[in-house]
Amino acid sequence: MTQTPDTPASTPAQRALAAAVVEIERHVATGGWDGPVRVFALVRTQAALDAEPALASQLPAGVIAAAAADPDHLTSIEQEGLxxxxxxxxxxxxxxxxxxxxxxxxxxxxxxxxxxxxxxxPEEPDAALAALLAHPQRQDVRLAVGVLRDGPSWCAVRQRAEDRDEAVGQGEDVVPGLVDALRATFA
Known part of the structure; x- marks a missing residue:
């Protein structure tokens, strides 16, 4: 499952999306487990700075430099009050x-x-949930999924049992149902 978009066939947009998804997953991981669903808008950083120059005062210098070097660089904006x-x-x-x-x-x-x-x-939903939660092969995972309006996708998966940044699995279409559901928000 672990792959990176640093292949000759990958595009700058795919690499920017992968970096944004990994950054989002790591940000969410700092809050620990058992968190809510979190949704983020992704915008091309340089385009946002061009449209709203005052935004530069809110971004770290490293982000501004990255945006100047890469027009595909993405900034994530968490959507609150879902x-x-x-x-x-x-x-x-x-x-x-x-x-x-x-x-x-x-x-x-x-x-x-x-x-x-x-x-x-068990047939009863609460009893079935209790049985699943107690199952010895249960794995808790955090899924981070991102898509761009024009098609590329990227996913990152962290297991609670292997809760380290270097153990996060990545790939283009690891969670196809969520990729499709996110893409549908642009239809």
């Missing part, structure tokens, strides 16, 4: 981005189990 929703699909289904937003990212925590863990689960 609308209430019963599930992630409902939340994303109600989102749409204005033209000035070049991409979107989200982080969400999930429980991953082998397929055989679903065999013999």
């Amino acid at each position: 609308p209430a929703s019963d599930d992630l699909e409902g939340l994303l289904g109600g989102m749409a981005w204005p033209e000035g937003v070049d991409g979107a990212a989200l982080t969400v925590e999930r429980i991953v189990l082998p397929p055989e863990a679903e065999e013999g689960l």
